[in-house]
Amino acid sequence: MDPLSTPVRLRSRATWLLGQSANQGHRLIGERMHAAGVPSRSYYSLLAALSEVGATSQADLGRRIGLDRSDVTAAVTDLEAKGCLERTPDPADRRRNLVRITADGKAFLAGLDAEVAAAQEELLAPLAQEEREALVGMLVRVVAHHTGLRLGDDAEG
Amino acid sequence: MDPLSTPVRLRSRATWLLGQSANQGHRLIGERMHAAGVPSRSYYSLLAALSEVGATSQADLGRRIGLDRSDVTAAVTDLEAKGCLERTPDPADRRRNLVRITADGKAFLAGLDAEVAAAQEELLAPLAQEEREALVGMLVRVVAHHTGLRLGDDAEG
DNA sequence: AACGAAACGTTGGCGGGACCAACGATAATC
DNA sequence: GATTATCGTTGGTCCCGCCAACGTTTCGTT
Incomplete structure (x- = not known):
């Protein structure tokens, strides 16, 4: 490639x-x-x-x-x-x-x-710590959006 | 799942x-x-x-x-x-x-x-426009880092 | 109590995607 | 001119995700 x-x-x-x-x-x-x-x-x-x-x-x-x-x-x-x-x-x-x-x-x-x-x-490696956290935050929302999961529902079920 | x-x-x-x-x-x-x-x-x-x-x-x-x-x-x-x-x-x-x-x-x-x-x-969908740009920017750097590609080398080879 | 529906674990198989090996044909290299 | 490399093609392997079926056991409904 x-x-x-x-x-x-x-x-x-x-x-x-x-x-x-x-x-x-x-x-x-x-x-x-x-x-x-x-x-x-x-x-x-x-x-x-x-x-x-x-x-x-x-x-x-x-x-x-x-x-x-x-x-x-x-x-x-x-x-x-x-x-x-x-x-x-x-x-x-x-x-x-x-x-x-x-x-x-x-x-x-x-x-x-x-x-x-x-x-x-x-x-x-090429990402700063804050960037990694921002990345994870965004991906969490993306994944949650497509798995029918609502954020903030931690252990309240 | x-x-x-x-x-x-x-x-x-x-x-x-x-x-x-x-x-x-x-x-x-x-x-x-x-x-x-x-x-x-x-x-x-x-x-x-x-x-x-x-x-x-x-x-x-x-x-x-x-x-x-x-x-x-x-x-x-x-x-x-x-x-x-x-x-x-x-x-x-x-x-x-x-x-x-x-x-x-x-x-x-x-x-x-x-x-x-x-x-x-x-x-x-769950991401704002600026977030998508930030996401793309970070991913570009990650991918570039692992494909031996240097950023900014566009068409200068 | 009985019976149909559902869940469990297991086996076997299917289909797609990435990858590799080999071949004959052709081009590049030394 | 001989070796090496590249090209396109065929055929195959391996891994992963998924489904189908079976016998067993439990649940739900009546």
């Missing part, structure tokens, strides 16, 4: 720029994830959700991070094999599996957190 | 927000492209590049928009069948195909341009 000769029509479009930036971010994170032995970004999302919510079902995990049930199954199976989480049948609802993070999983997640933070630092 | 219960670790990460925003943008554009009979966003990029540069080779087109040669071949074949462009062997370099946009192609591109503009308007 030759960035010098990309059409102006694309270079100036916010949608194209968003795509390019997201690609760079995914690339940076992907490299670090792969180096840490994690095949996909979704593993990080899964562990993060699990760490926040405590113990929950696979379906709930999927809903939280926007991952299909079938893919959650695969990721959970893999992470269980790595000792990052436990999967036990829920005695209260025998359809579900209760998934909970292990101590090893928390430690591993902490490592991934550092990698993600480093990747983000690298991605946003 | 339940946006209310996505992990805070993700919701506050610029990388995740960028990915989400880009996804929404791709979705909006993809819908409109599909409605216009275009199977992929890359077709728009291709026509846009072609309209700016005049007549060039497929390899050059691919480099400009970041598309693999093989994928350019498929897209060009398809767009040629639709009458949006002409593909002729380059007499000056018989390895290349000279690709040039047709009048129909320009008209079609104009229509796609309107669709893309509308999609972007929809994507950035």
Whole structure:
């Protein structure tokens, strides 16, 4: 790809720029994830959700991070094999599996957190701190607008 | 996906927000492209590049928009069948195909341009005009930083 | 209490997009 | 003139997001 000769029509479009930036971010994170032995970004999302919510079902995990049930199954199976989480049948609802993070999983997640933070630092390097905050603020509003989420509804549900 | 219960670790990460925003943008554009009979966003990029540069080779087109040669071949074949462009062997370099946009192609591109503009308007709806400019400005710097491009080098090469 | 509807986890598969490998043909380089 | 590089094309792989189906279990309604 030759960035010098990309059409102006694309270079100036916010949608194209968003795509390019997201690609760079995914690339940076992907490299670090792969180096840490994690095949996909979704593993990080899964562990993060699990760490926040405590113990929950696979379906709930999927809903939280926007991952299909079938893919959650695969990721959970893999992470269980790595000792990052436990999967036990829920005695209260025998359809579900209760998934909970292990101590090893928390430690591993902490490592991934550092990698993600480093990747983000690298991605946003050309931006000043205030700019990053402004960027995040705008993106939050954009995302909220398209997910039917109303801002300020934190934990008032 | 339940946006209310996505992990805070993700919701506050610029990388995740960028990915989400880009996804929404791709979705909006993809819908409109599909409605216009275009199977992929890359077709728009291709026509846009072609309209700016005049007549060039497929390899050059691919480099400009970041598309693999093989994928350019498929897209060009398809767009040629639709009458949006002409593909002729380059007499000056018989390895290349000279690709040039047709009048129909320009008209079609104009229509796609309107669709893309509308999609972007929809994507950035919650942002004021100045905010959109600030967003674009920041993203331009981010993208430039990761593509080895120096700002202000417009056409001075 | 019974029955239909819904949710759960799992397996398997589909389609698109990005990428790579190889080939024959042609041009550039030394 | 021989090697190297580029071009267009074909064909393939891999990953990701998504859907379909199944058996199991729970919920909702009557």
